[in-house]
Amino acid sequence: MSIRVMQNYINGDWVDSTTDVFGTVSNPALGEQIASVPYGNAQDVNMAVQAAVDAFPEWRETPPLARARYLFRLKDAFEEEFEEIARVLTIEQGKAIDESRGEVRRMIENIEHATGVTTMMTGYCLEDIAQGVDSSLYRQPMGVFACIAPYNFPAMVPWWFLPYALVTGNTFVLKPSEQVPMTQNRIFEVIDDVGFPEGVVNMVNGSRDVVNAILEHEDIEGVSFVGSTPTAKYIYERCGATGKRVQSLGGAKNIVAVMPDADVQAGMPSLITSFFGCAGQRCLSGSILSPVGEGADAFVDKFVAATKAMKVGDGLDESVAMGPVVSKAHQERVLAYIEKGVAEGADLILDGRNFSVAGYPDGFFVGPTIFDNVTPDMTIAREEIFGPVVSIIRSETLDDVIQLVNTRNFANAACIYTQNAKAVREMRYKAAPGMIGVNIGIAAPMSFFPFGGSGNSMFGDIKGHGREIFQFFTDTKVVIERYF
Numbered sequence: 001m002s003i004r005v006m007q008n009y010i011n012g013d014w015v016d017s018t019t020d021v022f023g024t025v026s027n028p029a030l031g032e033q034i035a036s037v038p039y040g041n042a043q044d045v046n047m048a049v050q051a052a053v054d055a056f057p058e059w060r061e062t063p064p065l066a067r068a069r070y071l072f073r074l075k076d077a078f079e080e081e082f083e084e085i086a087r088v089l090t091i092e093q094g095k096a097i098d099e100s101r102g103e104v105r106r107m108i109e110n111i112e113h114a115t116g117v118t119t120m121m122t123g124y125c126l127e128d129i130a131q132g133v134d135s136s137l138y139r140q141p142m143g144v145f146a147c148i149a150p151y152n153f154p155a156m157v158p159w160w161f162l163p164y165a166l167v168t169g170n171t172f173v174l175k176p177s178e179q180v181p182m183t184q185n186r187i188f189e190v191i192d193d194v195g196f197p198e199g200v201v202n203m204v205n206g207s208r209d210v211v212n213a214i215l216e217h218e219d220i221e222g223v224s225f226v227g228s229t230p231t232a233k234y235i236y237e238r239c240g241a242t243g244k245r246v247q248s249l250g251g252a253k254n255i256v257a258v259m260p261d262a263d264v265q266a267g268m269p270s271l272i273t274s275f276f277g278c279a280g281q282r283c284l285s286g287s288i289l290s291p292v293g294e295g296a297d298a299f300v301d302k303f304v305a306a307t308k309a310m311k312v313g314d315g316l317d318e319s320v321a322m323g324p325v326v327s328k329a330h331q332e333r334v335l336a337y338i339e340k341g342v343a344e345g346a347d348l349i350l351d352g353r354n355f356s357v358a359g360y361p362d363g364f365f366v367g368p369t370i371f372d373n374v375t376p377d378m379t380i381a382r383e384e385i386f387g388p389v390v391s392i393i394r395s396e397t398l399d400d401v402i403q404l405v406n407t408r409n410f411a412n413a414a415c416i417y418t419q420n421a422k423a424v425r426e427m428r429y430k431a432a433p434g435m436i437g438v439n440i441g442i443a444a445p446m447s448f449f450p451f452g453g454s455g456n457s458m459f460g461d462i463k464g465h466g467r468e469i470f471q472f473f474t475d476t477k478v479v480i481e482r483y484f
């Protein structure tokens, strides 16, 4: 079988990268190579940015509604290609096909929200700020923006930013994750069919060299980053040093509290997907499960039983709920965390090591894993594992859980299962994370609300999508005027 080599999309054309360094893209269920990705360089980035710079003046002058019409066309085209994009996503990332469909739906919802530009981009004005003097505020596009994306949501995450940047009149350069470049490749084929003006939207494949070239490029006005906390911090610092706008979303250690009055039966499906969906590789995955007060034993038994009932296998199989993790290296990393949990004395009540799926001997699978009687100081309770590993920490009170939440080194999301409004208010009021779920698992904000955590899970002030994203991609200009 010939291995497909990914190309860059620059100035409306598919072009080869100038690099001679390539990485491997794998099907994680089969554990075999399916494509080759160029690890591009500054020359590739310079070409893409130059195309975006050249395209900016005319794109900026295109009326906002006319820009939005490109997005309407794109939405229709994505609906046509919906199943194909989801299929490519599962093949390279591994997640269950229905989750891929959900991801593509979330991607399209960002396009839908972005088309509200004629309302969302408006400024404001006031007469007579002094006698005979009027003042007004305009929102203007700034130039070229870039996005650097993670591997766990290959379709959706770049689209938390891309449609908003374009519809506000900026031009764009995307660097997808080098681990999963095929999904955006398919998406850019659709972009190419829709036919944006040349240079308005570009894509450069690669790894760190491409990132660093983006960070150093003086014609890039701002960067939207999503990935792990160490990289997020690095991006934030470099953008500060080079004077770029930046929104930099990092890692997570999400905690789910289950109160004694929770409706466990109704909540179990969302609990299970929160911990094991995408094989635990979501920034919104549950990581620590904290049953509160009496009844914890019975709850843990039910949770383990529901976990065992889940089918693990190739994400393309419609009956599969959990697929493999993304790579051999990541499989080894997750397994090392399980070993660490055992070594530090947690009770391994469901062991996902040595897990195999019939017919997939080389797949990067880690079985669902549950530790009980974990303590807050253990490594598995402190670090982001990003795999299907649950750490159960039993708590006496909700205050104990909130304390646990607020002493992790992350503050992305938390969730509470309860019927008690006071407990919900306590969680909402006191817990640090920027996203809170109530009886819904670790739920993702939709495109018209902001997505992002706090603390070490988010560097910058404007988060992904939501209303505020229109501010990230525009600068304000205030005019103060009087006439004689």
Ligand code: NAD
Binding pocket: 148, 149, 150, 151, 152, 153, 157, 175, 176, 177, 178, 206, 207, 208, 211, 212, 226, 227, 228, 229, 231, 232, 234, 249, 250, 251, 252, 282, 283, 384, 386, 412, 451, 452, 453, 457
């Ligand atoms: P990652 O940080 O390894 O990579 C993200 C991007 O940064 C990739 O495009 C990669 O090429 C680049 N990169 C990686 N290391 C770099 C370096 N040293 N210098 C320059 N560029 C570098 O993240 P990942 O493993 O792809 O994604 C998983 C992480 O993303 C998890 O930590 C997860 O929690 C996080 N995530 C967060 C959110 C959120 O909303 N906060 C959403 C999705 C994923």
